[in-house]
Amino acid sequence: MNFRLIGITGVTLSILTVCACLSTSEKKPASAQELINEGIKEIKLNSGVRAKAAFQQVLEDFPDSKERIQALLLLARTYYTDKEFEESKFHFQKFIELYPTHSQTDRAHFFKAMSDYQMIDLVSRDQTHTQEALKGFKQLINRFPKSKFLKDAKRKQKECELKLAQNVLEIGKFYYRTGSYQSAINRLKSLMVDHPKQKF
Known part of the structure; x- marks a missing residue:
């Protein structure tokens, strides 16, 4: 049995595991302003569905933020642009x-x-x-x-x-x-x- 190979493999797996954990921990949830910026970007890309999802997330995750006002108005306007008039x-x-x-x-x-x-x-x-x-x-x-x-x-x-x-x-x-x-x-x-x- 090649114990050296087993040792190298074990170390490699450990490094990959640590990297994965670091990557996960370093990825912070988007802020309210980042979500608004993302939604505006999606509007420019003609992706109303994704834009509405981003604005809706602001309303749900940041109910007391100052960005909520802008998010609600943008959400309503996007529904209007998408011809979903009851929702708008x-x-x-x-x-x-x-x-x-x-x-x-x-x-x-x-x-x-x-x-x-x-x-x-x-x-x-x-x-x-x-x-x-x-x-x-x-x-x-x-x-x-x-x-x-x-x-x-x-x-x-x-x-x-x-x-x-x-x-x-x-x-x-x-x-x-x-x-x-x-x-x-x-x-x-x-x-x-x-x-x-x-x-x-």
Whole structure:
């Protein structure tokens, strides 16, 4: 038996074990800022899934850090960019509730409303998202009269009001076509009362 070979092998294994342990111990968990930087990097690489995972990890692992504010807003924005509008709306609303006086809260209000706006259906269908978007834009306009999003919010407000008026008109036309004349009249009356500024 070659005891010398056995000895060398044993020493080699010991060194490898120590190196592995050192490597493991030297690898520190990522800080909140490092995770944010990683998420931003993933956004630039068009990897929304990894970006959201990084921002979510900040929220979970560093709940009391100052980076949490940025992470939550970035998470919401990434969901919006990825067209996951229900999720983006949820996280923008969460930001509004947690940080109502933050300098970026007007942004959260705008993109929360835009999340609903992006989910608006045809004028002949349910207009819940139109109503929610309109409500959101009005909140932004009333609460943040100096916001840089004010002009866009007012424009979107008008679009939502037009869509709601068109929806009432479409329903009125449907009742007329199906012979429900009284219902058609009632709809047209509500159109004139609720949307007096709209022209068709």
